[in-house]
Amino acid sequence: xxxxxxxxxxxxxxxxxxxxxxxxxxxxxxxxxxxxxxxxxxxxxxxxxxxxxxxxxxxxxxxxxxxxxxxxxxxxxxxxxxxxxxxxxxxxxxxxxxxxxxxxxxxxxxxxxxxxxxxxxxxxxxxxxxxxxxxxxx
Amino acid sequence: xxxxxxxxxxxxxxxxxxxxxxxxxxxxxxxxxxxxxxxxxxxxxxxxxxxxxxxxxxxxxxxxxxxxxxxxxxxxxxxxxxxxxxxxxxxxxxxxxxxxxxxxx
Numbered sequence: 001x002x003x004x005x006x007x008x009x010x011x012x013x014x015x016x017x018x019x020x021x022x023x024x025x026x027x028x029x030x031x032x033x034x035x036x037x038x039x040x041x042x043x044x045x046x047x048x049x050x051x052x053x054x055x056x057x058x059x060x061x062x063x064x065x066x067x068x069x070x071x072x073x074x075x076x077x078x079x080x081x082x083x084x085x086x087x088x089x090x091x092x093x094x095x096x097x098x099x100x101x102x103x104x105x106x107x108x109x110x111x112x113x114x115x116x117x118x119x120x121x122x123x124x125x126x127x128x129x130x131x132x133x134x135x136x137x138x
Numbered sequence: 139x140x141x142x143x144x145x146x147x148x149x150x151x152x153x154x155x156x157x158x159x160x161x162x163x164x165x166x167x168x169x170x171x172x173x174x175x176x177x178x179x180x181x182x183x184x185x186x187x188x189x190x191x192x193x194x195x196x197x198x199x200x201x202x203x204x205x206x207x208x209x210x211x212x213x214x215x216x217x218x219x220x221x222x223x224x225x226x227x228x229x230x231x232x233x234x235x236x237x238x239x240x241x242x243x
Contacts, residue, residue, distance in 0.1 A: 005141075007167055008236065029180055033196075034169040040159060079155075080168065099234055107237045111237035115165075119141060120229060 001121040001137065002095045006086045007035055008106045008114040013084050015105045024109070025098060027137070029087040036079035039111055041079045081112060089121055089137050139230040141241065144195045145173060145197040146215040151193045154214045161210055163203070165243075167196040177220055180241045197243055198230055198243065 008016065013030065020026060090098060099116055106113055124136040146154060155166055172189040176232070179188040199207050208225055216222055233243050 002231070006236075031169060033167050033169040035165075037165045040164045045230070083169065103234060103236050103239050107239070109237060114173065114217075115198070116234040116236065117139075117141065117230050118232045118234075120231060 001089055001133065002004065002092055003119045003121045004086075004088045004095065005031065005117040006088070006099060006102050006106070006114065007083050007116075008086065008102070009043065009108070009112065010082060010084050012106045013086070016086065016102055019101050019105050020098065023094075023101060024097065025088065025090055025094070027088070030092060031085040031087070033085045034081045036080050037112070037115070040093050041081060083114060088123075089124060091134065091137070139198055139200055139233060141228050142195075142197045142199065142204065142207055142211070142225060143228070144211045144215065144225045146195065147221065148191055148193045150193070150217075154195065154211055157210055157214045158197070160206065161206065163197060163199060163207055164185075165197065169194050169196075175182065175221070175224070180221070190221060190223060197240045198233055199227070200243065202218045225241045232237070 006016075017028070020028060062069075086102075088098065093120055099118065102116060124133055125131070126136040144154070151168065155168075158164070158166060171192050171194045172191055174189050179186060180190055181187075195211070197207060204227060207228065211225055232241055232242055
């Protein structure tokens, strides 16, 4: 068993859910997280269009030439960028397939597309029935 | 690679993140969580708090950087009082960057 932890853009969640469902692995856990990568957050101009205002004070200003100039000379204003973290536990043999499809759907080509981590899982239990390991995630 | 999950005091988060950034580990995912430890929460007079707010920082680093990052978080998040939090380290097989599709951090 492997755990796939995918930290992706917020607007890609419905598509990825659909793709996972089509592949036969509909079970997942979704969490709202804030993250930063090598770019140490995001600048105003680079941020997601759906970024909430609280993440960017300059975005609240009316776009006039002076505020535009201000926006583009601002230092890194957002320390964190909102992301969604998907956690999926699957059998070993389908990990590559799922990772590839998540990358295919989550791709935009810009910074901030996210990371996917694959980690081993020692055991699993389905609480309702008490089934262990492989049966629990089937 | 190792995944480091640090449950720390929310007010220490910025200090820890800035220290990590200074040491060359700018990438981190954070989320607010609620938890309790050995002390089963906190008793303040007649009021009992069963779960206390903490911040969970998730960092994936190469094996050789693990000790350094754990030490740094420990140094910066420490106050010496009960409730400073815990750090867990678990193995990660592979990491992929969605933008490039490449393996590795």
